[in-house]
Amino acid sequence: xxxxxxxxxxxxxxxxxxxxxxxxxxxxxxxxxxxxxxxxxxxxxxxxxxxxxxxxxxxxxxxxxxxxxxxxxxxxxxxxxxxxxxxxxxxxxxxxxxxxxxxxxxxxxxxxxxxxxxxxxxxxxxxxxxxxxxxxxxxxxxxxxxxxxxxxxxxxxxxxxxxxxxxxxxxxxxxxxxxxxxxxxxxxxxxxxxxxxxxxxxxxxxxxxxxxxxxxxxxxxxxxxxxxxxxxxxxxxxxxxxxxxxxxxxxxxxxxxxxxxxxxxxxxxxxxxxxxxxxxxxxxxxxxxxxxxxxxxxxxxxxxxxxxxxxxxxxxxxxxxxxxxxxxxxxxxxxxxxxxxxxxxxxxxxxxxxxxxxxxxxxxxxxxxxxxxxxxxxxxxxxxxxxxxxxxxxxxxxxxxxxxxxxxxxxxxx
Amino acid sequence: xxxxxxxxxxxxxxxxxxxxxxxxxxxxxxxxxxxxxxxxxxxxxxxxxxxxxxxxxxxxxxxxxxxxxxxxxxxxxxxxxxxxxxxxxxxxxxxxxxxxxxxxxxxxxxxxxxxxxxxxxxxxxxxxxxxxxxxxxxxxxxxxxxxxxx
Numbered sequence: 001x002x003x004x005x006x007x008x009x010x011x012x013x014x015x016x017x018x019x020x021x022x023x024x025x026x027x028x029x030x031x032x033x034x035x036x037x038x039x040x041x042x043x044x045x046x047x048x049x050x051x052x053x054x055x056x057x058x059x060x061x062x063x064x065x066x067x068x069x070x071x072x073x074x075x076x077x078x079x080x081x082x083x084x085x086x087x088x089x090x091x092x093x094x095x096x097x098x099x100x101x102x103x104x105x106x107x108x109x110x111x112x113x114x115x116x117x118x119x120x121x122x123x124x125x126x127x128x129x130x131x132x133x134x135x136x137x138x139x140x141x142x143x144x145x146x147x148x149x150x151x152x153x154x155x156x157x158x159x160x161x162x163x164x165x166x167x168x169x170x171x172x173x174x175x176x177x178x179x180x181x182x183x184x185x186x187x188x189x190x191x192x193x194x195x196x197x198x199x200x201x202x203x204x205x206x207x208x209x210x211x212x213x214x215x216x217x218x219x220x221x222x223x224x225x226x227x228x229x230x231x232x233x234x235x236x237x238x239x240x241x242x243x244x245x246x247x248x249x250x251x252x253x254x255x256x257x258x259x260x261x262x263x264x265x266x267x268x269x270x271x272x273x274x275x276x277x278x279x280x281x282x283x284x285x286x287x288x289x290x291x292x293x294x295x296x297x298x299x300x301x302x303x304x305x306x307x308x309x310x311x312x313x314x315x316x317x318x319x320x321x322x323x324x325x326x327x328x329x330x331x332x333x334x335x336x337x338x339x340x341x342x343x344x345x346x347x348x349x350x351x352x353x354x355x356x357x358x359x360x361x362x363x364x365x366x367x368x369x370x371x372x373x374x375x376x377x378x379x380x381x382x383x384x385x386x387x388x389x390x391x392x393x394x395x396x397x398x399x400x401x402x403x404x405x406x407x408x409x410x411x412x413x414x
Numbered sequence: 415x416x417x418x419x420x421x422x423x424x425x426x427x428x429x430x431x432x433x434x435x436x437x438x439x440x441x442x443x444x445x446x447x448x449x450x451x452x453x454x455x456x457x458x459x460x461x462x463x464x465x466x467x468x469x470x471x472x473x474x475x476x477x478x479x480x481x482x483x484x485x486x487x488x489x490x491x492x493x494x495x496x497x498x499x500x501x502x503x504x505x506x507x508x509x510x511x512x513x514x515x516x517x518x519x520x521x522x523x524x525x526x527x528x529x530x531x532x533x534x535x536x537x538x539x540x541x542x543x544x545x546x547x548x549x550x551x552x553x554x555x556x557x558x559x560x561x562x563x564x
Contacts, residue, residue: 346430348477350479350540380475409424411426412425
C-alpha cells in the first residue's frame with residue numbers, strides 16, 4: 001500500500017523529469033491521449049544524436065553513418081523487446097499510427113482484399129483506423145462493415161462472432177478506445193478472427209503507452225502505434241507485422257533505401273523492414289522512441305500501472321460526483337485507462353474546454369476523430385480528460401472543481 | 415483561482431434565453447451556416463422587403479458563443495437596411511480582429527461583449543458564424559456557408 005506521502009514524493013520525483021511540467025506548474029495537462037509531454041532524457045537524446053552521431057543512416061560507408069545506423073537499429077531492437085516481437089524485421093518505423101494503418105490498408109489490401117471481400121472494424125475506431133479502410137474498400141471493390149459496441153462501449157466475443165462472415169478478410173480494432181478508455185479483449189478477438197480465416201489488425205495507439213503489450217501473446221497479425229503518445233518525439237511511429245505477412249506484401253512508398261536493384265523498368269526490393277521504409281528515415285525520432293522506452297523500463301510498468309489505475313479510480317469517483325455530468329464508457333473506474341469522456345447538460349464541449357482553459361486545465365473537446373461513434377452515441381461532441389502516470393490527484397481535484405463551476409459560469413442557476 | 419470569465423452575462427443570457435431562436439414562417443430568405451470545428455449548425459431566416467430586414471430568426475445547435483452571437487446579431491439587424499446590416503457585419507468582423515475604434519465599438523452595442531474572442535483564435539469561427547451566414551444571404555448564396563472556407 002502506498003501512503004499519500006509516498007505518492008506525493010513519487011509525483012515530485014517523476015514530474016521533475018518533464019521540463020514542460022516544471023515550467024508550467026499552474027497548468028493541469030490532461031490531454032495525454034492526444035500527445036504526452038517529453039522527459040528530459042528524450043530531449044537530451046535527440047540533441048545528442050544530432051551533436052554526435054548524425055549522418056544519413058543505412059547508406060554511408062564511413063564511421064558516422066555506421067554510428068547513425070547503429071543508433072537507428074538499436075531503437076528498433078528496443079521497440080521489438082518492448083512489444084515482445086520475435087524478429088527485428090517485424091518492426092517497421094513510420095511517422096505515426098495513422099501512417100502505419102495507411103501502409104496496411106494500401107499494401108495489405110492488395111494482398112488480402114479481393115472484390116466482394118469484407119473488412120470489419122468497430123464503430124469506436126479513430127478516423128485513422130476507419131478512413132484507410134473506407135478508401136481501401138472503394139479501391140478494391142470490398143465492403144466496409146461496422147461492429148457496433150454496447151452503449152457502455154463494450155464488445156463481446158459473441159458480438160464479434162455474429163458480425164464475422166466467410167467473406168471477412170480483415171478485422172481491424174483498437175485495443176483501447178480513445179473515447180471510452182476500455183480495454184478490448186484483443187487476445188480473444190484475434191483468436192476468433194483467425195478461426196474465421198481473417199487477418200487481425202490492432203490499433204495500439206492508446207494501449208501501448210498505458211498497458212504492457214505483447215504482440216506474440218495477443219497473436220495479432222499487425223499492430224500500429226505512435227511514439228509521440230508515449231513520451232517520444234512527434235513524427236515517429238511503428239508498424240508491427242508478422243514476418244511472413246510483411247514479406248508477402250508489396251511496398252507502400254517507393255524511393256531510396258527500399259530497393260535492392262533498380263533497372264529501367266523493374267526493381268527488386270530490399271529486405272524487411274527496409275522494404276517499407278522508403279527515403280531517408282527519421283533517425284532522431286527513432287532514437288527518441290528508444291530512449292522513451294528506456295524511460296518506461298526505468299520507471300517500470302508496475303509503477304505506471306499502479307499510478308494510472310489509482311488516478312483513474314480517483315478521477316472516476318470525483319467526476320461521477322458532479323451533477324449534470326454524464327460519463328461515457330465503463331461504470332467502473334478501473335476500465336477507463338485514464339480516459340474520461342463526458343458531457344454536461346446544457347454545456348457545449350467547446351464552452352467547457354474554454355472555461356477549463358481559463359482555470360488552466362487542458363482537455364480535449366470535439367468529436368475526438370471518431371465522428372461515426374459520436375453519431376452512434378447520439379452526441380455531436382464531447383469533452384475528454386486523459387491522464388498519464390505523471391498526473392496527480394491535485395490536478396484531478398482542479399479538473400473536478402472547474403467542471404463543477406461550468407454550468408454556473410454559463411449562467412445556469414444550478 | 416479562475417481568471418476573468420469570458421462568459422459574461424450578456425453572452426450567457428443570449429445563449430440561455432435567446433429572443434430570436436425560433437422558426438420564422440414568413441421568411442423569404444434562409445441559409446444554413448456550419449462551423450465544422452465546433453459542430454455549430456444554424457439556419458438563419460430573414461424576411462427582407464424592399465432592402466429592409468423586417469424580421470429574422472435562427473434555429474439550430476451549437477456552442478454558447480455561436481448561439482449568443484447569432485441572437486445578438488438579430489437584435490441589431492432587425493429593422494435595419496441590408497446596407498446597414500453589411501456595415502455592422504464589417505465592423506463586427508473587424509472587432510474580432512482587434513481593429514476597431516472606441517466609436518465603432520459603441521455602434522456594435524451588445525455585440526461588443528464578444529470582443530475578447532479575438533484572444534481565443536479557436537473560437538473566432540463560432541462568433542462569426544451568424545454574421546457570415548447573414549452575408550451569405552445578402553450575397554445570394556444558394557447553398558450553406560461554412561466557416562472552414564473563410
